[in-house]
Amino acid sequence: MGRRRRTLVDPESIRTAERVPHGGEPDQDVLDFSANTNPRTPEGVDDVYAAALEESRRYPDDDYSEFRAAAAEFVGCEPTQVIPTPGGLAAIRLAMELTLEPGDEALVPYPSFGEYAREVRLQGATPRFVRYDDLPDLGPTTLEACALAVICTPNNPTGDAIGPDTLAAFAAECADAGTTLLVDEAFLGFTDRASAAEFGRENVVVARSLTKLFGLPGLRAGFAVATGERRDALATARRAWSLGTPAARVGAHCLRRDEFVRETRERVARERERMADALGTEFDVHPSDAPYLLCDVGDRDVATVIADARADGVAIRDATTFRGLDSHVRVAVKDRNATDRLLAALDV
The missing domain is CATH 3.90.1150.10 (Aspartate Aminotransferase, domain 1)
Structure with a gap:
């Protein structure tokens, strides 16, 4: 991990930040x-939600063991590697909070999801824009100058997914350069491609969104996947009760369908x-x-x-x-x- 990380957005950056369409x-x-x-949406969601709403009279179990087990099975990792978040974007922000400091640079793909650049700027860092399909070809000189690189697969809005061997090779190059690789897999569940969570690399953080695949975007359920010290840092920095009980219960149900x-x-x-x-x-x-x-x-x-x-x-x-x-x-x-x-x- 190297440097001591902040776990909040940069106050100066908030004053100039804008919302993204x-x-x-x-x-x-x-x-x-x-x-x-x-x-x-999957069958049974209504019943699961209704039962979870009754359980919501108490705080959620902050361990989220059922949700983490279902998520781990879905992407091919260990339950301990899963960090529950209220949507994929929350996983992205959490990873950036733990990686970026004011003055850092981050490689951001374009055309791609506009929130990447916004979240980078909210940390006081600077996005360095690169064509999304050129990112895997960047050399060590560029990577070493950047604390973070973002890959979206399939890319939004173009829709093309990066090949697994290409992504694995890029993850290794980022590791050699000391660069964290954030892989946004918000739409990967619509394909049969394997998750980068299977790489098991400590420099890789995967962000997943449940609610697009399962037709429940207003539920706000997702998770990050990481290993080693980075996983420990993300788990510690995660907000307490980061998923409401309905989101956790419905999310676990959907992931097993x-x-x-x-x-x-x-x-x-x-x-x-x-x-x-x-x-x-x-x-x-x-x-x-x-x-x-x-x-x-x-x-x-x-x-x-x-x-x-x-x-x-x-x-x-x-x-x-x-x-x-x-x-x-x-x-x-x-x-x-x-x-x-x-x-x-x-x-x-």
């Missing part, structure tokens, strides 16, 4: 393709292919391993494309808010009926 449609009457969440996960992966792959074929007749569609597609609308006005879809009751994501993109939208992959409505709204 995200997808998500509050109007219940609009079909939301702007947020990449599963339209379905193997058939639901398998069916979700099959449906997403099938619908994504159908969507890509149809959208490709009008737009340039980026290849994707994720539950979303990035579309270049070309000479069309992005705001007009979004407004026209919304007029037909469909919300899509303005992807020009991602660094490096100026003519793009992003659409989630849902089910067949929803896809038909999206394609009709986009006149495809």
Whole structure:
């Protein structure tokens, strides 16, 4: 670990920080393709939540043994390596709090999730932006100058996942350079790829989100995975009662629904292919391993494309808010009926 770490955001940085735009449609009457969440949830969630709500008259068991066991089995690590957090973003912040100090630099991919740069800045550190697909090719000189490197796989918003051998090699290079590697696997559960948690490297921290795969983004459940002294530091710095009882109980239940996960992966792959074929007749569609597609609308006005879809009751994501993109939208992959409505709204 080396240096003594702070466990709070940098007070000076808060004064200049800004919020980051995200997808998500509050109007219940609009079909939301702007947020990449599963339209379905596993069976039994309602009953588990109701029972957990009754248990919420007491504080949660801060050990979260059931949740950690389910999470460990899901990603292929030991339960002791799991640090429960209220969502994947909380795992990202926790890892950055323990890694970055004012004046540090962090390698941040683009175009990618905008919260990475914001969280880096909140620690008083400086993001060094690198094309997401160029990150694994960086040499030791660049890595040694940075305290942290962030990888998002599958990358948001492009949707492509990094190969496991490439990621393992990059993790080793980061270790040699003394650089912490933070791997955001928020959407990896939609694929059958193995988690970087299996690497067992002390310089690697994995951030996972449950709520996208299981269709419960408002529940706020996730976890980090780490080993050795870094795991100990994360576990100590974690806020007490970091998951509410409903989130912990429902999260553990969902993580054990193997058939639901398998069916979700099959449906997403099938619908994504159908969507890509149809959208490709009008737009340039980026290849994707994720539950979303990035579309270049070309000479069309992005705001007009979004407004026209919304007029037909469909919300899509303005992807020009991602660094490096100026003519793009992003659409989630849902089910067949929803896809038909999206394609009709986009006149495809």
